[in-house]
Amino acid sequence: MGIQIAPSILSADFANLERDILAVADADWLHVDVMDGHFVPNLTLGLPVVQRIAEVSPLPIDAHLMIEDPDRWAPRYAEAGAASVTFHLEAAADPRAIAADLRSLGARASCAIKPGTPVEDVLPLLDTLDMVLVMTVEPGFGGQEFMEGMMPKLRALRAASDAAGRDLWIQTDGGIARATIATVVEAGCDIVVAGSAIYGAADRAAEIASLRDLAQAVDHR
Ligand code: DX5
Ligand code: ZN
Numbered sequence: 001m002g003i004q005i006a007p008s009i010l011s012a013d014f015a016n017l018e019r020d021i022l023a024v025a026d027a028d029w030l031h032v033d034v035m036d037g038h039f040v041p042n043l044t045l046g047l048p049v050v051q052r053i054a055e056v057s058p059l060p061i062d063a064h065l066m067i068e069d070p071d072r073w074a075p076r077y078a079e080a081g082a083a084s085v086t087f088h089l090e091a092a093a094d095p096r097a098i099a100a101d102l103r104s105l106g107a108r109a110s111c112a113i114k115p116g117t118p119v120e121d122v123l124p125l126l127d128t129l130d131m132v133l134v135m136t137v138e139p140g141f142g143g144q145e146f147m148e149g150m151m152p153k154l155r156a157l158r159a160a161s162d163a164a165g166r167d168l169w170i171q172t173d174g175g176i177a178r179a180t181i182a183t184v185v186e187a188g189c190d191i192v193v194a195g196s197a198i199y200g201a202a203d204r205a206a207e208i209a210s211l212r213d214l215a216q217a218v219d220h221r
Contacts, residue, residue: 003185003215004028005208006062008195010142021057023204029062031193036067039091040140047080054081066139074098078107086110086133099128119153123160132157137174142195146175151187158188181211182218
């Protein structure tokens with residue numbers, strides 16, 4: 001499988017959400033940012049909206065939960081139709097239990113770490129996870145500057161999952177665009193989130209194709 005692209009609808013037009021979801025149908029996943037105004041200082045959308053998005057989206061839903069109490073809420077997003085559910089390690093009381101709940105509901109289990117969270121904190125959980133999201137901005141807002149200093153986390157995750165013989169996906173989110181996508185792919189990223197880069201482009205399909213080409217050019221796996 002090549003590098004996967006997950007457009008973030010955080011940069012879409014929320015008054016024309018279905019139109020903007022269909023505009024990125026050439027991608028691999030639809031990245032949906034759920035923010036609760038507590039875990040991050042921004043508020044987006046919740047369960048009923050994710051459920052409708054899952055019903056109209058031709059792409060599987062990659063739900064990124066920037067919320068408190070994921071122990072309670074993450075499984076509900078799997079039930080709402082998200083094929084992959086990412087909870088934040090910093091907010092989780094029992095991350096192993098959350099991951100087990102997600103898998104038992106048929107979703108891919110994924111855990112995210114903020115820029116200030118050491119990668120060592122997530123390494124002991126890899127056997128329970130299908131994906132780790134390494135944030136390359138502080139979560140909360142689109143259009144921020146990419147943090148290249150996160151690349152050692154990607155390399156450590158790639159080495160640990162290879163050593164364990166696991167097919168762990170590594171995702172990066174924040175500041176990914178034409179200028180930065182090669183950097184994350186070279187560091188071991190499998191699935192790239194891009195919000196403002198894709199939705200800020202006049203031709204979203206062409207932008208997805210450009211990102212894919214740039215990723216494939218440096219993908220030596
Ligand atoms: C930020 C969100 C991202 C956001 C990325 O907290 O998790 O998914 O949409 O936006 P860009 O790609 O513009 O940095
Ligand atoms: Zn996100």
